[in-house]
Amino acid sequence: MQQSLRQLSGQDKSNIILIENNKINWNNLIYPQKQHLTLQSPSVMININTKWTQNGLTVAGGCRKGNGFNQLSCPNGFYVDDDLTVYIADFNNNRIVEWKYDATSGLVIAGENGQGNRTDQLDGPIDLIVDKERDFFIICDKRNRRVVKWPYRGGTSGQTIIPNIDCACLTMDQHGFIYVSDIHQCVVKRWKVGDTQGTIVAGGNGKGDRLDQLNSPTFLFVDHDQSIYVSDRDNHRVVKWTKNAQEGIIVAGDQGQGNSLSQLSYPCGIIVDPSSNLYVADRGNHRIMRWRKNANQGTVIIGGNGPGSQPNQLNEPKGIAFDRHGNLYVVDCWNHRVQRFSIDQNLTS
Structure with a gap:
């Protein structure tokens, strides 16, 4: 997810309403009338000169693959809150895990019944x-x-709100619309209360590499203008679709699969900062890259040292996120861990 978004912000509860709709089972889904989501902005301003330490610290998992409370198995999407608690989609363990700051094990908060x-x-x-x-x-x-939809505290079961979708990633914008990438239909749709099919916001013209097509879209990022950034995985590029656009704009990659600074290999998690710099988990190259706005190549900011389990290595990174201090978190999928790379104040200007 969105991991790159703060999925909650406003404390003003006067703008919350309760909507019931039987068409898509959005029963009791609380929806905002006003903005309640913001970019997960750290208190330290991140810019093109910001750097991070190259050795990561394991903050979740890292005890080999497994289903113990101190283990993960192929984690994917995640979220970091203001308390530095990490919430992880523990894919092969079929559960959602809450991992508090400095904890040595996690707590299963959804999917503990196998x-x-x-x-x-x-x-x-x-x-x-x-x-x-x-x-x-x-x-x-x-x-x-x-x-x-699953209750946050004390919930023992969930409720299907969107059925029959090959979901690869989801996120939410500041208006409360949900965006879902359908990896097999090669489309990204936006959903609101009352929708039964969703509205196409990217792709939808079959699998392909044209600007109006996608090929296995995965991770998403939505900015405040409702432009949607898509990790177009099997086209090895990241594409931006502005609101109501008929085709996308390539913002990273599109030079074929490869490991040069102008190429990506199965990109995954993405974040866009307020200056429109793009951060992308370059999964197949085991690195995190930053692309300036309108640049034709990126720079490696984390990893790029080959696949491995050393503190300066990654093995197929998936989700990425910043915390409120500007530290960078990476889901290191095949090392079955989440790594935190501390912002380097000495190298930030």
């Missing part, structure tokens, strides 16, 4: 939105082909 398709089960959760103030998660339950 793999399955019951309302109290998950099967391959791959991404999530966290709204602590509204007291729910929204989970991309991939192998069950559904998007599920």
Whole structure:
């Protein structure tokens, strides 16, 4: 997710309404009338000169692949809150895990009843939105082909709010619209209360590499103008679709799969900062890159030292996020861990 978004911000509860709609089972989904989401902006201003230490610190998992409370198995999407608690879609363990700051183990908060398709089960959760103030998660339950709303505290089961979708990632904009990438239909759709099909906001013209097409879209980022950035995975590029656009604009990659500074290999998690600099998890190259606005190549900011489990290495990074201090978090999928790379104040100007 969005991991790159703060999924909650406003403390003014006067703008919250409760909507019921039976067409798509959005029952009791709390929706904002005004903006309640903001870019997950750290207190330290991140800019093109910001650097991070090259050795990461494991903040979740890292005890080999497994299903213990101190283990993860192929984590994907995640979210970091203002308390530095990490919420992780623990894909192969079919659960959502809450990992508090400095904890040595996590707490299962959704999907603790094993793999399955019951309302109290998950099967391959791959991404999530966290709204602590509204007291729910929204989970991309991939192998069950559904998007599920789950109570944040004390919930024992979820409720399907979008069925029959090959969800690869989801995020939410400041108006409360949900965006979901459908990896097999090669489309990104926006959903609002009352929708039964969703509105196409990117792709939708079949699988391909034209500017009006996508090929296995995965991670998403939505800015305040409702422009949607898409990791166009199998086209090895990141594409920006402005609101109501008929085709996308390539903002990174599109030079074919490769490891040069102008290329990507199966890009995953993305963040766009307030200066429109793009940060992307370059999964196949085991590195995190930053692309200036309008640049034709990027720079490596983390990793790029080959696949491995050393503190300065990654093995197929997936989600990325900043915390409020400007530290960079990376889901290091095949090392079954989440790494934190501290912002280097000596190298930031």
